[in-house]
Every structure is written in structure tokens, then in C-alpha cells.
């Protein structure tokens with residue numbers, strides 16, 4: 692493929708979310724600067740032999756990086772390959788992916804085996820039920836979970852300082868974006884990750900975002916608590 696063809700393909704996508712160099716000298720016009728997020732994530736350099744699930748894969752920047760590092764990648768998004776830049780990313784890079792167009796809530800019905808790594812990036816605060824969403828992500832993860840989220844990094848002084856808080860953001864109240872439902876604070880993201888039986892290995896807070904790398908840590912009591920709460924276990 693030459694630069695002109697790559698540019699033409701990039702231009703054929705009506706809207707890019709991810710901004711990154713997709714081909715030498717050709718960048719996608721997305722406003723989300725993926726390179727700096729990737730740096731913050733510190734994903735392993737070598738993912739040979741690993742399976743990766745990229746939840747909310749959008750234009751596929753993070754799927755692409757994992758595939759380039761040797762992983763077998765499944766992307767999930769309720770938007771289609773063609774409705775995002777994902778199809779063009781596949782065409783330009785020549786990399787192969789499984790792409791599931793579905794809502795996260797339906798993921799358990801696909802009967803997929805667990806993945807070595809699950810990327811849950813930029814999705815949690817878009818979900819009306821973030822705990823349930825994280826629980827689904829965690830259930831599909833055998834080893835390492837990477838969570839990235841918008842969050843409130845300004846600590847409120849007083850009685851609730853340090854408490855795990857999730858603020859409801861009705862309608863367009865958060866940046867006019869109707870897809871935003873809940874704004875967690877760092878303590879909340881930590882507590883939620885631990886509650887779905889993961890142990891935090893590394894975290895990076897701020898500004899207004901948080902990254903958590905966590906690994907599986909079984910706790911029967913926590914598992915039972917969720918199963919009972921979701922009606923999957925006799926009380």
C-alpha cells in the first residue's frame with residue numbers, strides 16, 4: 692500500500708475517535724491522543740501467544756498495538772467495524788482480528804473462553820451499570836485486566852475524603868455528552884476492581900483519568916456475593 696491510498700482510506704471514515712499514525716506519514720484525525728494513553732498503560736512489549744479482549748475497541752488503536760505485539764485480538768463494540776475506523780485500520784495494517792459487534796451486556800451469551808488480557812479502556816463511565824460491566828469484563832479475564840477511566844481526581848475534603856464515590860451525571864451534565872453516566876473517583880475504581888477479585892499491580896492517577904493494571908486474585912466470598920446479587924446463586 693502507498694501513502695496516497697492509505698490517506699484516501701483514512702479520509703473515507705466520517706469520524707475518527709482515535710488519533711494515531713496508522714501508516715508512515717499518515718495519521719488519523721481523531722482528537723483522542725492514543726500514544727500518550729498507551730504510554731500510561733505500560734502494556735507488555737511482547738504479547739506473543741496471548742489472547743486479548745478489547746472492550747469498546749472503537750477505531751481499534753489498542754487492538755492494533757496488541758496484534759502488532761503478537762496477540763490474538765478480539766474487539767468488541769456496539770458500533771460496527773465500518774461505523775468506526777476499525778475496518779480501515781484492518782485494511783491498512785493487514786492485521787487480522789475477530790470483531791464482535793454487540794453490546795457488552797450480551798458478551799456472556801457469546802460463550803467465549805477467557806482471555807489472557809482484557810482491555811477495559813474508556814468504557815466504564817459510559818455504562819448505566821458500571822459494576823455489572825466491570826464484572827463482565829473481569830469474568831472474561833484469566834490473567835491481567837487493564838482499566839482506564841475518566842474520573843474525578845480532585846479529593847473532596849471532609850467526611851467523605853478517601854471514600855469510594857460514584858457521582859451520577861444525568862443527561863448532558865458531564866461535558867454535554869449524553870453517553871456519560873457515572874463519574875467515579877480513584878478510590879471507587881480501586882475498590883470496584885478489588886471487589887471483582889482482582890489485585891492492583893500498578894495505578895496511575897490524573898489528570899482527570901486513571902489507569903489500573905490488575906491481576907486475578909480469587910476470593911470465594913466475593914464471588915458468592917456477586918452471584919447471589921445477580922440471582923445466579925441460591926441464597
Ligand SMILES: C[S@@+](CC[C@H](N)C(=O)[O-])C[C@H]1O[C@@H](n2cnc3c(N)ncnc32)[C@H](O)[C@@H]1O
Nearest residue numbers: 747748749768769770793794795812813814817
Ligand atoms: C470513549 S470510547 C473508548 C475507546 C477505546 N477503548 C479507548 O480507550 O480509546 C468508548 C467505546 O466503547 C463503546 N461502547 C460504549 N458502551 C458500550 C457497550 N455497552 N457495549 C459495547 N460497546 C460500548 C463505544 O461505541 C466506543 O467505541
